[in-house]
Protein backbone atom coordinates (compact mmCIF):
# COMPACT_ATOMS: atom_id res chain seq x y z
CA UNK A 561 0.00 0.00 0.00
CA UNK A 562 2.79 2.44 0.93
CA UNK A 563 4.63 1.63 -2.28
CA UNK A 564 1.44 2.13 -4.28
CA UNK A 565 0.94 5.53 -2.65
CA UNK A 566 4.53 6.52 -3.38
CA UNK A 567 4.04 5.49 -6.99
CA UNK A 568 0.91 7.55 -7.21
CA UNK A 569 2.71 10.64 -5.95
CA UNK A 570 5.18 10.30 -8.80
CA UNK A 571 2.40 9.76 -11.34
CA UNK A 572 -0.70 11.57 -10.13
CA UNK A 573 -3.77 10.11 -11.84
CA UNK A 574 -5.58 12.28 -14.36
CA UNK A 575 -9.14 13.27 -13.47
CA UNK A 576 -11.55 10.44 -14.24
CA UNK A 577 -8.71 7.95 -14.39
CA UNK A 578 -8.17 5.06 -12.07
CA UNK A 579 -6.54 5.91 -8.77
CA UNK A 580 -6.31 4.38 -5.32
CA UNK A 581 -9.24 6.61 -4.35
CA UNK A 582 -11.66 5.23 -6.93
CA UNK A 583 -10.30 1.68 -7.40
CA UNK A 584 -12.64 -1.18 -6.53
CA UNK A 585 -11.62 -3.02 -3.38
CA UNK A 586 -11.62 -6.77 -3.54
CA UNK A 587 -12.36 -8.26 -0.13
CA UNK A 588 -12.15 -11.47 1.83
CA UNK A 589 -15.59 -13.15 1.62
CA UNK A 590 -15.66 -13.26 5.41
CA UNK A 591 -15.30 -9.46 5.57
CA UNK A 592 -18.30 -8.86 3.33
CA UNK A 593 -21.70 -8.21 4.88
CA UNK A 594 -24.45 -10.80 4.46
CA UNK A 595 -26.42 -8.58 2.02
CA UNK A 596 -23.21 -8.16 -0.04
CA UNK A 597 -22.70 -11.92 -0.08
CA UNK A 598 -26.33 -12.49 -1.09
CA UNK A 599 -25.97 -9.95 -3.88
CA UNK A 600 -22.91 -11.88 -5.14
CA UNK A 601 -24.71 -15.25 -4.90
CA UNK A 602 -27.74 -13.90 -6.79
CA UNK A 603 -25.41 -12.73 -9.55
CA UNK A 604 -23.80 -16.18 -9.81
CA UNK A 605 -27.24 -17.82 -9.98
CA UNK A 606 -28.06 -15.39 -12.77
CA UNK A 607 -24.94 -16.52 -14.67
CA UNK A 608 -26.40 -20.04 -14.52
CA UNK A 609 -29.74 -18.95 -16.02
CA UNK A 610 -28.79 -16.46 -18.75
CA UNK A 611 -27.98 -18.12 -22.07
CA UNK A 612 -24.45 -18.69 -23.28
CA UNK A 613 -23.19 -16.04 -25.70
CA UNK A 614 -20.56 -18.07 -27.55
CA UNK A 615 -21.06 -19.92 -30.82
CA UNK A 616 -22.15 -23.55 -30.80
CA UNK A 617 -19.36 -24.36 -33.30
CA UNK A 618 -16.78 -23.27 -30.75
CA UNK A 619 -18.34 -24.54 -27.51
CA UNK A 620 -21.17 -26.95 -28.30
CA UNK A 621 -21.73 -27.87 -24.64
CA UNK A 622 -22.05 -24.31 -23.35
CA UNK A 623 -25.68 -23.67 -22.37
CA UNK A 624 -25.63 -20.84 -19.84
CA UNK A 625 -23.53 -17.69 -19.54
CA UNK A 626 -21.44 -19.25 -16.79
CA UNK A 627 -20.30 -21.97 -19.19
CA UNK A 628 -18.58 -19.43 -21.45
CA UNK A 629 -15.95 -18.85 -18.77
CA UNK A 630 -15.47 -22.59 -18.28
CA UNK A 631 -15.26 -23.20 -22.02
CA UNK A 632 -12.44 -20.73 -22.60
CA UNK A 633 -10.42 -22.10 -19.68
CA UNK A 634 -10.83 -25.67 -20.96
CA UNK A 635 -9.93 -24.57 -24.47
CA UNK A 636 -6.75 -22.78 -23.36
CA UNK A 637 -5.58 -25.07 -20.55
CA UNK A 638 -2.34 -26.23 -22.13
CA UNK A 639 -1.25 -22.67 -22.92
CA UNK A 640 -2.08 -21.01 -19.58
CA UNK A 641 -0.66 -23.31 -16.88
CA UNK A 642 3.02 -23.81 -16.14
CA UNK A 643 3.48 -20.94 -18.60
CA UNK A 644 4.68 -17.34 -18.51
CA UNK A 645 1.15 -16.00 -19.01
CA UNK A 646 -0.38 -17.99 -16.13
CA UNK A 647 -0.72 -15.02 -13.76
CA UNK A 648 -1.88 -12.43 -16.28
CA UNK A 649 -4.21 -14.75 -18.20
CA UNK A 650 -6.04 -15.73 -15.00
CA UNK A 651 -6.06 -12.09 -13.85
CA UNK A 652 -7.80 -11.07 -17.07
CA UNK A 653 -10.20 -14.04 -17.02
CA UNK A 654 -11.14 -13.24 -13.41
CA UNK A 655 -11.73 -9.58 -14.23
CA UNK A 656 -13.91 -10.32 -17.27
CA UNK A 657 -16.01 -12.66 -15.11
CA UNK A 658 -16.33 -9.98 -12.41
CA UNK A 659 -17.41 -7.50 -15.08
CA UNK A 660 -20.10 -9.90 -16.35
CA UNK A 661 -21.40 -10.41 -12.81
CA UNK A 662 -21.75 -6.65 -12.48
CA UNK A 663 -22.95 -5.64 -15.92
CA UNK A 664 -25.16 -8.60 -16.77
CA UNK A 665 -26.26 -9.90 -13.39
CA UNK A 666 -26.61 -6.97 -11.02
CA UNK A 667 -23.62 -7.51 -8.77
CA UNK A 668 -22.59 -4.30 -7.03
CA UNK A 669 -19.18 -5.10 -5.55
CA UNK A 670 -15.68 -6.18 -6.50
CA UNK A 671 -14.81 -9.84 -6.83
CA UNK A 672 -14.28 -11.45 -3.40
CA UNK A 673 -11.36 -13.75 -2.63
CA UNK A 674 -10.86 -16.93 -0.61
CA UNK A 675 -8.44 -16.23 2.22
CA UNK A 676 -6.40 -19.45 2.18
CA UNK A 677 -4.70 -18.78 5.49
CA UNK A 678 -7.57 -19.30 7.87
CA UNK A 679 -9.77 -22.33 8.57
CA UNK A 680 -7.24 -24.79 7.08
CA UNK A 681 -8.11 -27.39 9.71
CA UNK A 682 -11.85 -26.55 9.87
CA UNK A 683 -12.82 -25.82 6.29
CA UNK A 684 -16.52 -26.39 6.94
CA UNK A 685 -16.54 -23.45 9.34
CA UNK A 686 -15.21 -21.10 6.66
CA UNK A 687 -18.11 -18.75 5.73
CA UNK A 688 -17.36 -19.69 2.11
CA UNK A 689 -18.03 -23.39 2.73
CA UNK A 690 -20.29 -23.51 5.78
CA UNK A 691 -23.28 -24.52 3.65
CA UNK A 692 -25.45 -21.58 4.76
CA UNK A 693 -27.40 -19.44 2.34
CA UNK A 694 -24.56 -16.89 2.42
CA UNK A 695 -21.93 -19.49 1.50
CA UNK A 696 -20.73 -20.88 -1.83
CA UNK A 697 -22.00 -24.30 -0.76
CA UNK A 698 -20.41 -26.92 1.45
CA UNK A 699 -18.78 -30.28 0.99
CA UNK A 700 -19.76 -33.11 -1.34
CA UNK A 701 -21.65 -36.13 -0.01
CA UNK A 702 -19.38 -38.89 1.27
CA UNK A 703 -18.09 -40.97 -1.61
CA UNK A 704 -15.68 -43.82 -0.92
CA UNK A 705 -12.52 -43.39 -2.99
CA UNK A 706 -8.77 -43.75 -2.87
CA UNK A 707 -7.76 -40.11 -3.00
CA UNK A 708 -6.44 -37.99 -5.83
CA UNK A 709 -3.30 -38.17 -7.92
CA UNK A 710 -2.69 -34.47 -8.55
CA UNK A 711 -1.03 -33.73 -11.91
CA UNK A 712 -0.66 -37.52 -12.18
CA UNK A 713 2.19 -37.32 -9.67
CA UNK A 714 1.25 -36.13 -6.19
CA UNK A 715 -0.94 -38.28 -3.97
CA UNK A 716 -3.58 -36.44 -1.93
CA UNK A 717 -5.55 -38.69 0.47
CA UNK A 718 -9.33 -38.55 0.20
CA UNK A 719 -11.23 -35.96 2.21
CA UNK A 720 -14.63 -36.51 3.81
CA UNK A 721 -16.70 -35.72 0.69
CA UNK A 722 -16.19 -36.64 -2.96
CA UNK A 723 -19.80 -36.67 -4.16
CA UNK A 724 -22.37 -34.02 -5.06
CA UNK A 725 -22.40 -30.78 -3.04
CA UNK A 726 -25.18 -31.07 -0.45
CA UNK A 727 -25.76 -27.53 0.77
CA UNK A 728 -26.03 -23.91 -0.26
CA UNK A 729 -27.35 -22.70 -3.61
CA UNK A 730 -24.78 -24.81 -5.50
CA UNK A 731 -26.59 -28.05 -4.65
CA UNK A 732 -29.38 -27.03 -7.05
CA UNK A 733 -27.11 -26.02 -9.89
CA UNK A 734 -26.35 -28.18 -12.89
CA UNK A 735 -22.90 -27.84 -14.46
CA UNK A 736 -22.43 -28.40 -18.18
CA UNK A 737 -18.83 -29.06 -19.19
CA UNK A 738 -16.16 -31.62 -18.26
CA UNK A 739 -14.78 -33.62 -16.64
CA UNK A 740 -11.81 -33.77 -19.01
CA UNK A 741 -8.95 -35.07 -16.81
CA UNK A 742 -10.39 -35.66 -13.33
CA UNK A 743 -7.57 -36.60 -10.96
CA UNK A 744 -9.84 -37.88 -8.19
CA UNK A 745 -10.24 -41.64 -7.98
CA UNK A 746 -13.70 -42.87 -8.96
CA UNK A 747 -14.84 -39.71 -10.71
CA UNK A 748 -17.19 -40.17 -13.62
CA UNK A 749 -15.74 -41.14 -16.97
CA UNK A 750 -14.18 -38.19 -18.78
CA UNK A 751 -16.14 -36.87 -21.71
CA UNK A 752 -14.84 -37.79 -25.17
CA UNK A 753 -14.50 -34.21 -26.43
CA UNK A 754 -13.60 -31.13 -24.45
CA UNK A 755 -16.81 -29.22 -25.25
CA UNK A 756 -19.44 -31.94 -24.82
CA UNK A 757 -22.60 -31.11 -22.87
CA UNK A 758 -22.55 -33.26 -19.75
CA UNK A 759 -25.14 -31.96 -17.26
CA UNK A 760 -24.52 -33.13 -13.71
CA UNK A 761 -24.13 -32.06 -10.11
CA UNK A 762 -20.98 -30.36 -8.86
CA UNK A 763 -18.62 -32.54 -6.81
CA UNK A 764 -16.29 -31.49 -4.00
CA UNK A 765 -14.03 -33.25 -1.55
CA UNK A 766 -12.96 -30.55 0.92
CA UNK A 767 -9.51 -31.57 2.01
CA UNK A 768 -7.79 -30.41 5.18
CA UNK A 769 -4.68 -32.46 4.46
CA UNK A 770 -4.05 -30.32 1.36
CA UNK A 771 -5.06 -27.09 3.16
CA UNK A 772 -2.59 -27.60 6.01
CA UNK A 773 0.18 -28.83 3.76
CA UNK A 774 0.09 -26.10 1.11
CA UNK A 775 -2.01 -23.20 2.34
CA UNK A 776 0.30 -22.02 5.09
CA UNK A 777 2.24 -18.84 5.82
CA UNK A 778 5.55 -20.56 5.24
CA UNK A 779 4.64 -21.06 1.57
CA UNK A 780 3.23 -17.53 1.31
CA UNK A 781 6.29 -15.82 2.80
CA UNK A 782 8.60 -17.97 0.69
CA UNK A 783 7.10 -16.59 -2.54
CA UNK A 784 6.36 -12.98 -1.56
CA UNK A 785 9.50 -12.07 0.41
CA UNK A 786 11.55 -15.26 0.83
CA UNK A 787 13.91 -17.40 -1.26
CA UNK A 788 11.42 -17.84 -4.13
CA UNK A 789 10.47 -14.17 -4.48
CA UNK A 790 13.49 -12.69 -6.31
CA UNK A 791 12.30 -12.72 -9.92
CA UNK A 792 9.14 -13.51 -11.83
CA UNK A 793 10.17 -16.97 -13.05
CA UNK A 794 11.22 -18.21 -9.61
CA UNK A 795 8.09 -16.70 -8.09
CA UNK A 796 5.58 -18.04 -10.61
CA UNK A 797 7.09 -21.53 -10.73
CA UNK A 798 7.05 -21.98 -6.97
CA UNK A 799 3.63 -20.38 -6.68
CA UNK A 800 2.08 -22.70 -9.26
CA UNK A 801 3.69 -25.80 -7.78
CA UNK A 802 6.35 -28.36 -8.70
CA UNK A 803 4.42 -31.63 -9.05
CA UNK A 804 7.51 -33.70 -10.06
CA UNK A 805 8.95 -32.83 -6.62
CA UNK A 806 5.74 -33.71 -4.80
CA UNK A 807 5.07 -30.03 -4.10
CA UNK A 808 1.73 -28.60 -5.20
CA UNK A 809 2.19 -25.14 -3.70
CA UNK A 810 -0.36 -22.40 -3.14
CA UNK A 811 -2.10 -22.52 -6.51
CA UNK A 812 -2.31 -26.23 -7.41
CA UNK A 813 -2.63 -27.15 -3.74
CA UNK A 814 -5.74 -24.97 -3.53
CA UNK A 815 -7.51 -26.83 -6.31
CA UNK A 816 -7.03 -30.01 -4.27
CA UNK A 817 -8.28 -28.36 -1.09
CA UNK A 818 -11.63 -28.17 -2.94
CA UNK A 819 -11.21 -31.46 -4.82
CA UNK A 820 -13.84 -33.32 -6.85
CA UNK A 821 -14.43 -31.30 -10.03
CA UNK A 822 -11.56 -29.09 -8.89
CA UNK A 823 -9.14 -32.00 -9.30
CA UNK A 824 -9.49 -31.43 -13.04
CA UNK A 825 -6.96 -28.98 -14.48
CA UNK A 826 -9.15 -28.28 -17.49
CA UNK A 827 -12.64 -28.00 -16.04
CA UNK A 828 -12.02 -26.90 -12.43
CA UNK A 829 -13.72 -23.67 -13.44
CA UNK A 830 -17.13 -25.41 -13.50
CA UNK A 831 -17.13 -24.81 -9.72
CA UNK A 832 -17.82 -21.10 -9.04
CA UNK A 833 -15.35 -21.30 -6.16
CA UNK A 834 -12.68 -21.27 -8.89
CA UNK A 835 -13.00 -17.49 -9.17
CA UNK A 836 -12.42 -17.03 -5.43
CA UNK A 837 -9.34 -19.20 -5.63
CA UNK A 838 -7.99 -17.28 -8.61
CA UNK A 839 -8.79 -13.92 -7.03
CA UNK A 840 -6.54 -15.05 -4.17
CA UNK A 841 -3.86 -16.15 -6.65
CA UNK A 842 -4.12 -12.67 -8.13
CA UNK A 843 -3.96 -11.08 -4.68
CA UNK A 844 -0.64 -12.82 -3.98
CA UNK A 845 0.67 -11.77 -7.41
CA UNK A 846 -0.48 -8.18 -6.74
CA UNK A 847 1.26 -8.27 -3.35
CA UNK A 848 4.45 -9.62 -4.90
CA UNK A 849 4.35 -6.85 -7.52
CA UNK A 850 3.88 -4.17 -4.83
CA UNK A 851 6.76 -5.58 -2.78
CA UNK A 852 9.08 -5.91 -5.78
CA UNK A 853 8.59 -2.70 -7.79
CA UNK A 854 11.73 -3.29 -9.85
CA UNK A 855 10.53 -6.74 -10.93
CA UNK A 856 6.79 -5.97 -11.10
CA UNK A 857 6.71 -5.73 -14.89
CA UNK A 858 8.96 -8.71 -15.51
CA UNK A 859 7.62 -11.46 -17.75
CA UNK A 860 9.28 -14.86 -18.11
CA UNK A 861 8.57 -18.53 -18.61
CA UNK A 862 7.47 -20.56 -21.59
CA UNK A 863 4.54 -20.36 -24.01
CA UNK A 864 3.68 -24.05 -23.58
CA UNK A 865 3.75 -25.65 -20.14
CA UNK A 866 7.35 -25.98 -18.97
CA UNK A 867 8.55 -26.65 -22.50
CA UNK A 868 10.90 -24.20 -24.22
CA UNK A 869 10.31 -25.86 -27.62
CA UNK A 870 7.67 -23.29 -28.57
CA UNK A 871 9.54 -20.33 -27.17
CA UNK A 872 9.29 -17.92 -24.29
CA UNK A 873 6.54 -15.59 -23.13
CA UNK A 874 6.88 -11.93 -24.16
CA UNK A 875 5.19 -8.84 -22.77
CA UNK A 876 3.63 -8.24 -26.19
CA UNK A 877 1.91 -11.67 -26.25
CA UNK A 878 -1.86 -11.57 -26.23
CA UNK A 879 -4.04 -13.01 -23.51
CA UNK A 880 -6.57 -14.91 -25.60
CA UNK A 881 -10.09 -15.25 -24.20
CA UNK A 882 -11.51 -16.46 -27.51
CA UNK A 883 -15.14 -15.45 -28.02
CA UNK A 884 -15.46 -14.40 -24.38
CA UNK A 885 -13.50 -11.13 -24.55
CA UNK A 886 -11.17 -9.13 -26.79
CA UNK A 887 -7.46 -9.92 -26.68
CA UNK A 888 -5.40 -8.00 -24.15
CA UNK A 889 -1.60 -7.84 -24.23
CA UNK A 890 0.29 -9.09 -21.19
CA UNK A 891 1.78 -5.60 -20.94
CA UNK A 892 -1.71 -4.14 -20.37
CA UNK A 893 -2.47 -6.70 -17.66
CA UNK A 894 0.54 -6.05 -15.45
CA UNK A 895 -0.93 -3.26 -13.35
CA UNK A 896 -4.32 -3.50 -11.62
CA UNK A 897 -4.60 0.31 -11.62
CA UNK A 898 -3.94 0.60 -15.32
CA UNK A 899 -5.11 -0.85 -18.64
CA UNK A 900 -8.73 -1.93 -18.40
CA UNK A 901 -8.43 -2.68 -14.67
CA UNK A 902 -9.05 -0.54 -11.65
CA UNK A 903 -8.96 -2.53 -8.45
CA UNK A 904 -6.88 -3.29 -5.38
CA UNK A 905 -7.05 -5.84 -2.59
CA UNK A 906 -7.81 -5.22 1.04
Ligand SMILES: [Cu+2]
Pocket residue numbers: 633640641650
Ligand atom coordinates in the same frame (compact mmCIF):
# COMPACT_ATOMS: atom_id res chain seq x y z
CU1 LIG B 1 -6.42 -22.25 -14.67
